[in-house]
Structure formats: structure tokens, C-alpha cells
Amino acid sequence: MSDNSTVKKQTSPDEAALLPPVDVIEDSSGITLYADLPGVPKEKLRLHVEADTLTIEGEIDLEMPGGIEASHAEVSLPRYRRVFTLSKELDASKVGAEFKNGVLKLSIPKAEHAQPRKIEVKVL
Template sequence: MSGSQELAVREKQEAAPKEEKTVPGRFYVPPTDISETNEALIVVMEVPGVDRNNVTVALENDLLRVEGQIEFAKYRDLEPVYTEYNIGHYARRFALSGKIDRERITAQLEDGVLTLTLPKQQEAVSRKIAIR
């Protein structure tokens, strides 16, 4: 990445409903960074307030679905003085290419940050070819 490039910060946005939800509350698109190594794609999502028991990461055909639900009870008695983010659930979907090894996908949640590791299929990993 060259020094002249700037990163754009995207404001939090409400997720457009693809289907009706039976869970009360709003769903937001979590801020997400995706980086690539030689072996995997690394997806890092901010999901503050979500407990690991309330995160769903599911793979359906070529669609990776990530949802996190907030327990609103812990926010009921709070009287906000100033807020910059809304409290709500999170939802995001990713279409996976055939280069991802679906059997080795892992997820880790720590301090409100969900990290997904999407390993590449062995054939998709680049390698150096020796010159004879």
C-alpha cells in the first residue's frame, strides 16, 4: 500500500432486511476489515456488547452468515448522557469463492472483536516455482 492512499471510515449503518426477523431490535452491519495472507483470508468484525453465546456463524452453500445478538437487559437501566453508537444486533453475509476451505473456517470472539479465519484450499495457496 502506498503512502498516498487514505482509508475511508464508514459510518455505522442499519442492515437492510433480506427477510423478516422474529428477534426484536434493529440489526446493524458491523464494521469489518478483510485482509489476505498467503494461507487465508482474515475477517475482523466489531461486535461490541455481543456475548460469544449469542454469535452465530453459519455456512449455507457458498454464503457465510454472521449474526450477533445483544442482550438488551443489561442496558435497560442506563440513562445515556452522550452516545455515538446505537445498541442493536449485528448481521452480515459473505459470498465465498471456491478457493476457501470450508471445513477449516474458524471464529474467535475477544473483547467485542470477532475474527474469522477463512483458510484457502491447498491449490489456491501461491508458491514459488524453482527455476532449473
């Protein structure tokens, strides 16, 4: 799986986005991806898998109370976006997603042909 910044966007090309920090853990059954998306409510989180491309998008929901403006803001962009190219070894049709406390967890299993398998030895 690799980061891919040249995939076409669904929003305007000049709209900037934050890159969420991501941890990827691989084992014999597939990969687990953790993306930190603080401030994104579940209803503003979008995941897309098309061919071998995985896109994570989310809009930050940090509203200020009536008429108050922040004197200092470290998060100045209102959205996250990260695009990955999935390996052919992964089964993109079986992606599982969980979202809890601003952390997105994606589980992507390896395709059947890429799974480790035991080979039976016949005695002749």
C-alpha cells in the same frame, strides 16, 4: 469475498440489524476477517457457513438496571447481522473462529488448489 444483502434471513424479514464494521486481510494462505461486535456475549453469537455464504449474527446484551430507561441511546437496534459470499478459492470447511473483547476473528484458509505451490524443475 463480497458483501451480500440479498441472502434470506432466519429471522423475520422486517427485523432490522446493525452492520458490524469488518476488516478483511488477505495473504497467500487465506483471509483473516475481524468483525467488531460490542455488547454481544459469546452465547448470543452465531456463525453460519452454507455453500459459499458466511453469515455473522449476534444479539446485543445491553440490559438497563431495574426500571431505568436510557435518555439517549446510540445503539437502538438489538442485533448485528452481516452476510458475505466466499470466493471458490477459500476452504469454507476449515473456518477458524476466536472471540475476544467484542472482536470476532475468523481465519479462512485458501483451498488446496488455490494455495501457492513450488514447482520442481527437472534437469534433463
